Amino acid sequence: MEAERDKTLWKIAKKRVAFKRHVSSYLVVNAFLWALWYFNSTYQSHYSGLPWPAWVTLGWGTALAFSYYDAYHARHDAAAAREYEKLTRKKNS
Template sequence: MTDSTNTDARDLAIHSLRRKRAFQAQVVSYAVINVVLWGLWLFTKGDGNQGFWPAWVTVGWGIGLAFSAWHAYGEKPITEDDIQREMQRTQADGR
């Protein structure tokens, strides 16, 4: 492996680790804030006219969290093989 390849691999690894740690921080925030919101709702529901509002926050934020999970753990970096395949495909298509 050349120094350039080593540096590229290291940069990709660091980037991946940062995404994963950012996602983990989002999960902690999601859990803590949702526990507080649900506790607030349970404590203040009183006459029952307030509705089931914490569910909107939990579901809405959960959808965003799912996209963040995909970005952190499911999405793969673009490799040199991917670039070469795409170049061959676009050249074959005449684009």
């Protein structure tokens, strides 16, 4: 049982580290895109509408939110373990 718990904790730890790397990439890339847009738009005086980096920021931000949920709030393993225990008790009774 202890070895199984260690595997679960290791899996959660890996998801959290992956999320933190995802955040770092998100911040660096989006800062670059917004800077690129800003310095490019200073030469264009006829700008109107939503800046194009907003689409990247919103889309990637949505994926980042799902990654956050999966790393810190998802309890899929716990639900599967409860269901397994329930089926085992039902089979043995």
